[in-house]
Amino acid sequence: MAAKPAVLFVCLGNICRSPLAEAAFRREAARIGIDAEIDSAGTGHWHAGEAPDRRAQAVARRYGIDIAGYRARQIRQEDFHRFSHIVAVDHQNLAALNAMKPRDGKAELSLLLDHAAGYKGQEIADPYYGGDDGFDVTWAEVTLAAEGLARRFAEQM
Numbered sequence: 001m002a003a004k005p006a007v008l009f010v011c012l013g014n015i016c017r018s019p020l021a022e023a024a025f026r027r028e029a030a031r032i033g034i035d036a037e038i039d040s041a042g043t044g045h046w047h048a049g050e051a052p053d054r055r056a057q058a059v060a061r062r063y064g065i066d067i068a069g070y071r072a073r074q075i076r077q078e079d080f081h082r083f084s085h086i087v088a089v090d091h092q093n094l095a096a097l098n099a100m101k102p103r104d105g106k107a108e109l110s111l112l113l114d115h116a117a118g119y120k121g122q123e124i125a126d127p128y129y130g131g132d133d134g135f136d137v138t139w140a141e142v143t144l145a146a147e148g149l150a151r152r153f154a155e156q157m
Contacts, residue, residue: 020052025146042073051072052070112149
């Protein structure tokens with residue numbers, strides 16, 4: 001891999017799934033020694049500037065990760081040039097990314113669970129309207145996918 005990877009995780013509001021994916025990938029990249037630029041964003045603007053959902057913060061904290069300082073933001077056109085990989089949590093967000101990607105955008109778009117063996121084409125369910133247990137499921141899924149993505153980068157180094 002010529003340049004260090006730059007990965008942007010994307011969900012709808014950037015307060016649940018994508019910040020957890022960012023946290024899981026940051027942890028795995030650090031664990032295996034991958035130098036990468038890592039961020040998250042949402043396709044929607046409703047939560048811009050807000051901290052992650054308290055339930056997302058709680059599940060990350062249980063695994064020793066503090067995401068309280070993360071702030072939601074909406075994806076921007078320049079992200080398609082800045083990041084080498086933009087990873088969506090579900091088909092709706094992947095479709096939105098494909099629709100907004102500029103012709104000269106360099107980012108490779110993918111679905112997050114495509115990076116987890118046996119999960120190709122599957123989505124990370126949105127835990128926002130459910131209970132706390134949904135965030136545990138989300139954490140398990142984003143962690144599995146983050147580990148797979150990090151391994152992919154490690155193999156390319």
